[in-house]
Amino acid sequence: MAESILAQLDVVLAARKDASPDSSYVASLHHKGLNKILEKVGEEAIETVLAAKDAEISGDNSKLIYETADLWFHSLVMLSQLGENHQPVLDELARRFGLSGLDEKAARK
Ligand SMILES: N=c1c2ncn([C@@H]3O[C@H](COP(=O)(O)OP(=O)(O)OP(=O)(O)O)[C@@H](O)[C@H]3O)c2ncn1[C@@H]1O[C@H](COP(=O)(O)O)[C@@H](O)[C@H]1O
Numbered sequence: 150m151a152e153s154i155l156a157q158l159d160v161v162l163a164a165r166k167d168a169s170p171d172s173s174y175v176a177s178l179h180h181k182g183l184n185k186i187l188e189k190v191g192e193e194a195i196e197t198v199l200a201a202k203d204a205e206i207s208g209d210n211s212k213l214i215y216e217t218a219d220l221w222f223h224s225l226v227m228l229s230q231l232g233e234n235h236q237p238v239l240d241e242l243a244r245r246f247g248l249s250g251l252d253e254k255a256a257r258k
Contacts, residue, residue: 155225155235162229178226186227193220 162175170180178186193216200216203209225235245253 155239158222158225159229159234159236162226163234166229175226179230183227183230186223186230189223190220190227193223196220 165173165175166179168176170177178189197213197216197220200213204213228234228238
């Protein structure tokens with residue numbers, strides 16, 4: 150099976166940490182550091198919320214899909230900046246799978 154797009158992105162995002170900031174968008178974000186990346190995550194989260202409200206009114210989800218991709222992408226850059234990748238997040242979702250949200254919340258420390 151072809152490697153997932155998330156796994157492929159992990160490799161590219163990690164490699165960009167050693168690249169010149171002038172050479173790529175991700176390299177420039179890594180160079181600017183965590184605060185700039187967090188600013189982008191916050192910005193994309195707000196844009197996603199606004200797109201969801203627009204989609205509710207218009208019935209057209211295309212902008213919502215586009216903005217959610219921006220949000221996921223910048224979240225992956227955030228994880229990469231901190232030495233993580235997408236896999237532990239998928240593992241955490243898998244761990245929760247089938248567990249009632251109410252039970253999971255009650256089990257949190
Ligand atoms: N998936 C993405 C991706 N999604 C969104 N973006 C960029 O994220 C930015 C978000 O849009 P904004 O309007 O907020 O950006 P902006 O105005 O340029 O940002 P600011 O100057 O305001 O901070 C745009 O520049 C998009 O091009 C992405 N840039 C890169 N990728 C992937 O990352 C790989 C590496 O990218 P480079 O490092 O640029 O080669 C690419 O091959 C793609 O696979």
